[in-house]
Amino acid sequence: MRRSYLAELAIPGHKVPVRACVDESNPPIWLFPSVGEYPVYDDFLYDVMIKDERRTGRYTEAVRRHAPGRTVLDIGTGQDAVWALAAARAGARHVWAVEVIPESARIARKTIEEAGFADRITVVEGLSTEIELPEPVDMCVSEIIGTLGGSEGAGPVLRDARERLVKPGGVFIPHRGATTAVALDLCGATGGELPGFPSATFGFVEEIFAAVGRPFDLRVCLGGLQDVPEVRERSYLSGPVEVEPLEFNGELRPEGVDRAELTFTRPGRFSGLALGMRLWVAEGSVPIDSLFEWSNWTPVYAALSEEGLPVRAGDRFAFEFTTTISDDGVHPDYALVGELHRESGPAVPLRWSSAHHGDGFRETFFYRRIFPEA
Ligand SMILES: C[S@@+](CC[C@H](N)C(=O)[O-])C[C@H]1O[C@@H](n2cnc3c(N)ncnc32)[C@H](O)[C@@H]1O
The missing domain is CATH 2.70.160.11 (Hnrnp arginine n-methyltransferase1)
Structure with missing residues (x-):
């Protein structure tokens, strides 16, 4: 056949x-x-990522270790705001959750409100490279790793975050x-x-x-x-x-x-x-x-x-x-x-x-x- x-x-x-x-x-x-x-994320793709237990488990563990008491930038929070919520639950002081796809940012805002964290997580709609924060944060978490390591733009995006949005010496998750x-x-x-x-x-x-x-x-x-x-x-x-x-x-x-x-x-x-x-x-x-x-x-x-x-x-x-x-x-x-x-x-x-x-x-x-x- x-x-x-x-x-x-x-x-x-x-x-x-x-x-x-x-x-x-x-x-x-x-x-x-x-x-x-490309900006083509939908329920299916976000769901496949969250169900990737190896990825989600390792990120959650790293966020829990570093977030308590810190200010956090979550670049590309997605519609489920997974790392932003993990950071807030772990005791982060404040989380800035940035998302470029308007519909994903809208759903993230609703998800965060429903989870009761609207006072500690601020969703910012836009590209991280084009936004300003009121002050540099202590740590940055992101999952903008592509099928090839840098294909989703992690290199330029995280270099920009380091130069403008994160305090000198601030922690980045992922590490490498x-x-x-x-x-x-x-x-x-x-x-x-x-x-x-x-x-x-x-x-x-x-x-x-x-x-x-x-x-x-x-x-x-x-x-x-x-x-x-x-x-x-x-x-x-x-x-x-x-x-x-x-x-x-x-x-x-x-x-x-x-x-x-x-x-x-x-x-x-x-x-x-x-x-x-x-x-x-x-x-x-x-x-x-x-x-x-x-x-x-x-x-x-x-x-x-x-x-x-x-x-x-x-x-x-x-x-x-x-x-x-x-x-x-x-x-x-x-x-x-x-x-x-x-x-x-x-x-x-x-x-x-x-x-x-x-x-x-x-x-x-x-x-x-x-x-x-x-
Ligand atoms: C691979 S998904 C990860 C979603 C979620 N953080 C997770 O790990 O399950 C990447 C998300 O980052 C967003 N994104 C990529 N680059 C971005 C940037 N520079 N600024 C804001 N959002 C970005 C995409 O639109 C997408 O929603």
Whole structure:
């Protein structure tokens, strides 16, 4: 039975066929747009995040440890104001809960009122980078970590918070983030067929295209990869490396070039990278690792080769990973340039890029296959 078929997205003024996946109840691997870097949060997404117990548990514990007696800034409080409420319940003196999506800010205000904390939590609607506080706060909590560590803008946003909104020496939760990469054999995971988008995800793709103003080659995640050990064993060809380090309590560098090298640990067909994130919520805590355990953060697929390049154990992929902040001043554009070094033959140059709101549409084989021309 075919697992994918062609559907059409509802994009005013554009005809955009999309590769969809048939078996929506349990497809082995499916596509999902990277959503966190666009204003498309809804009940479903907020709910998935709150139900991510590893994330919610570690944040709650860190907030409870640091908030008592302190003034707190919660950047991106969301409709449930989870960290703002946790801080107030733990005895924070006052919490400023900032949220850019107006509807989420409205619901947060109501949730806080109903919980009886309206006198200790002030909801501020807007972008944290554009607001003023009456005085700098003692600590800042935020969960604006993307599918790639910095893709939701944590670098520029938290650097701005440190410069303007938080007292010198103030505590930041989370403590550290990074983007991670492993070499991937996509066929190993899918059995050969390119995965598709479940129809339930079409709405997010449509909303992201609407937010940017046109269809473009948006960042795409692979669902079903991270949490099933057998799928990882069939598809991961190397151990992980880290790029884009983000030291929220140290020297925060939102832009830069990181060099890394992956060594293949077994033979396979190298089709691209699975890119994920590691997040140390508190100093010394065990990181959340989106490439190796289930979480609400799903690995991004960086497609490098359509057919997959044969590799053996000991071959290497050396690459440079460049992060530059896009013209919105917050969200990064990413570019990866690398060389595959095999036992014999010349090095093979490979590249991938992913702009937050790039102009290009169907620029590479991957996007031409997932959004085929009519
Ligand atoms: C990943 S959600 C987290 C929601 C909630 N804090 C939680 O952890 O469950 C990120 C939220 O931050 C908001 N956001 C992102 N960047 C922001 C900024 N610079 N200022 C205000 N809100 C922001 C988004 O609209 C979204 O509601």
